[in-house]
Amino acid sequence: MKIEGLQSGYGDVQVLWGVDLEVPAGEITCIVGSNGAGKSTLLRTISGMVAAKAGRITFCGKDMTHSAPDAMLGAGLAHVPEGRRLFRGMSIRDNLLVGAYLRRDARADIERDLEAVYAMFPILKERQQQDATTLSGGEQQMCAIGRGIMSRPQLLMVDELSLGLAPRAVEKLGDALREINRTGLTILLVEQDVVTAFELARHAYVIETGRVGIAGETEVLSADPRVRQAYMGI
Numbered sequence: 289m290k291i292e293g294l295q296s297g298y299g300d301v302q303v304l305w306g307v308d309l310e311v312p313a314g315e316i317t318c319i320v321g322s323n324g325a326g327k328s329t330l331l332r333t334i335s336g337m338v339a340a341k342a343g344r345i346t347f348c349g350k351d352m353t354h355s356a357p358d359a360m361l362g363a364g365l366a367h368v369p370e371g372r373r374l375f376r377g378m379s380i381r382d383n384l385l386v387g388a389y390l391r392r393d394a395r396a397d398i399e400r401d402l403e404a405v406y407a408m409f410p411i412l413k414e415r416q417q418q419d420a421t422t423l424s425g426g427e428q429q430m431c432a433i434g435r436g437i438m439s440r441p442q443l444l445m446v447d448e449l450s451l452g453l454a455p456r457a458v459e460k461l462g463d464a465l466r467e468i469n470r471t472g473l474t475i476l477l478v479e480q481d482v483v484t485a486f487e488l489a490r491h492a493y494v495i496e497t498g499r500v501g502i503a504g505e506t507e508v509l510s511a512d513p514r515v516r517q518a519y520m521g522i
């Protein structure tokens with residue numbers, strides 16, 4: 289995916305002021321930055337929930353700048369939103385199946401992918417009939433990621449993987465993302481915790497008030513004094 293000069297916001301409030309970034313296929317890329325920098329707005333603009341005011345979003349070789357969320361999902365983009373947003377009053381299994389609602393392939397293929405999600409996160413299988421919103425924070429994140437995978441995406445975007453979770457849960461989810469990535473799925477991760485983000489991702493973009501500040505390989509950026517001081521507290 290390629291983003292060029294992307295501008296967007298809410299009504300008269302402009303949040304993104306010309307964002308350029310590239311998400312190489314098959315790799316994990318992260319976006320970090322302070323609260324309110326525009327990270328979630330960027331993901332929402334990519335997934336069509338917030339309209340782009342200017343710029344271009346190229347996804348799978350096509351200009352998808354003004355596509356609706358369903359069209360983006362259909363084209364292979366899954367968005368795990370900040371705060372997970374599972375459906376209350378619905379079981380874990382049904383929440384996972386919501387991810388597959390646009391799929392037109394055979395029921396058996398969807399069931400097979402459901403089993404693959406359960407194999408990755410066995411707790412979801414054990415509790416599959418339980419209301420998804422009664423899960424712990426870490427388990428809800430598993431369910432939200434699983435729901436994303438159920439759409440069979442080309443690109444999985446995860447907004448705030450670690451927010452509010454204990455280190456052990458974050459570690460487990462990080463391992464799961466690595467495993468998912470090894471199957472060839474491209475991942476774009478927004479993460480408050482820069483150390484966690486840099487451990488997982490090969491490339492990083494630092495967003496500062498709606499623009500890309502520093503960008504590069506995480507290996508290089510984690511040694512950059514500007515990044516260490518401002519974002520890693522080192």
Ligand SMILES: Nc1ncnc2c1ncn2[C@@H]1O[C@H](COP(=O)(O)OP(=O)(O)OP(=O)(O)O)[C@@H](O)[C@H]1O
Nearest residue numbers: 298301303321322323324325326327328329330480
């Ligand atoms: N629905 C909305 N309506 C109006 N303004 C919004 C809305 N959502 C976000 N904003 C504003 O857009 C700016 C960027 O917010 P955004 O949520 O994209 O930041 P963020 O980088 O994801 O922050 P955080 O790290 O806290 O999640 C903020 O000033 C915020 O107040």
Ligand SMILES: [Mg+2]
Nearest residue numbers: 327328329370
């Ligand atoms: Mg956010």
